[in-house]
Amino acid sequence: MLKFNKIYKQYDTPILGPINLEIEKDSFVSILGSSGAGKSTLLRLASNLIQPTSGSIEYLNNKKPNIGFVFQDPTLLPWRSVIDNVLLPTELTSKNVKLSKEKAFFWLSKVGLRGKENSLPNQLSGGQKMRVSIARAMAQDCSLLLMDEPFAALDEVSRNKLEDDLLDIWEKNKLTVLFVTHSVTEAVYLSQRVLVMSSSPGKILDDVIVTEKKSRDDSQNHEFFLKINQLTNILKKESDE
Ligand SMILES: Nc1ncnc2c1ncn2[C@@H]1O[C@H](COP(=O)(O)OP(=O)(O)OP(=O)(O)O)[C@@H](O)[C@H]1O
Numbered sequence: 657m658l659k660f661n662k663i664y665k666q667y668d669t670p671i672l673g674p675i676n677l678e679i680e681k682d683s684f685v686s687i688l689g690s691s692g693a694g695k696s697t698l699l700r701l702a703s704n705l706i707q708p709t710s711g712s713i714e715y716l717n718n719k720k721p722n723i724g725f726v727f728q729d730p731t732l733l734p735w736r737s738v739i740d741n742v743l744l745p746t747e748l749t750s751k752n753v754k755l756s757k758e759k760a761f762f763w764l765s766k767v768g769l770r771g772k773e774n775s776l777p778n779q780l781s782g783g784q785k786m787r788v789s790i791a792r793a794m795a796q797d798c799s800l801l802l803m804d805e806p807f808a809a810l811d812e813v814s815r816n817k818l819e820d821d822l823l824d825i826w827e828k829n830k831l832t833v834l835f836v837t838h839s840v841t842e843a844v845y846l847s848q849r850v851l852v853m854s855s856s857p858g859k860i861l862d863d864v865i866v867t868e869k870k871s872r873d874d875s876q877n878h879e880f881f882l883k884i885n886q887l888t889n890i891l892k893k894e895s896d897e
């Protein structure tokens with residue numbers, strides 16, 4: 657779906673690199689790493705929002721896919737209603753206004769915001785704003801979904817619910833997901849593969865495949881806990897260095 661070839665990114669100082677990474681089509685990949693490791697920068701590079709200092713990004717069939725981006729903060733326009741925020745990106749690209757509206761309604765109800773379509777962002781809780789941002793990304797029919805700590809601000813119950821909704825959306829919609837989180841448990845629960853980044857400059861330190869089907873209540877599930885331990889140790893070691 658996406659390939660990073662010898663990517664480096666530098667501002668005043670080197671931030672990232674070298675990054676060599678291939679993300680398979682329809683896979684769910686999480687990225688862990690300490691604050692400042694360059695996770696958000698990596699997503700911005702993946703979406704072409706910023707350009708690498710050197711190296712290149714290749715998309716499948718050399719064609720940039722429709723990309724949905726859920727940013728670390730929900731970035732809603734305060735003067736636009738919920739529905740108009742969801743419609744904003746499609747307004748810019750799509751001619752079929754009616755279809756876009758239907759899709760926006762569909763995704764808002766999918767993320768549990770039916771009835772909030774005409775609210776303004778400042779009438780919503782933090783978690784609800786995040787849901788708007790997820791609906792906005794999904795309403796664009798994206799095939800690559802980039803998510804930057806989307807559930808960090810949520811309480812545990814809402815978070816678990818949205819994680820399961822996201823897995824459902826991923827399974828039903830042929831999506832490639834690149835998901836940044838600080839939660840090892842969340843990464844292992846959601847993904848098929850977990851990347852761990854080290855910092856200054858950011859690199860991929862480890863690449864862990866998670867194969868077993870996971871279940872939240874299955875305390876007998878060995879792989880789940882083994883992977884969580886393995887990744888927690890990698891992160892600990894990295895932060896001690
Ligand atoms: N536009 C910019 N100009 C200068 N430095 C930047 C810019 N954007 C990011 N950086 C620097 O790049 C490094 C990586 O930032 P990035 O936001 O990618 O980290 P992160 O892994 O997402 O951290 P967090 O977990 O806190 O969100 C940081 O040291 C940050 O200060």
Ligand SMILES: [Mg+2]
Binds near residue numbers: 695696697728804
């Ligand atoms: Mg970040």
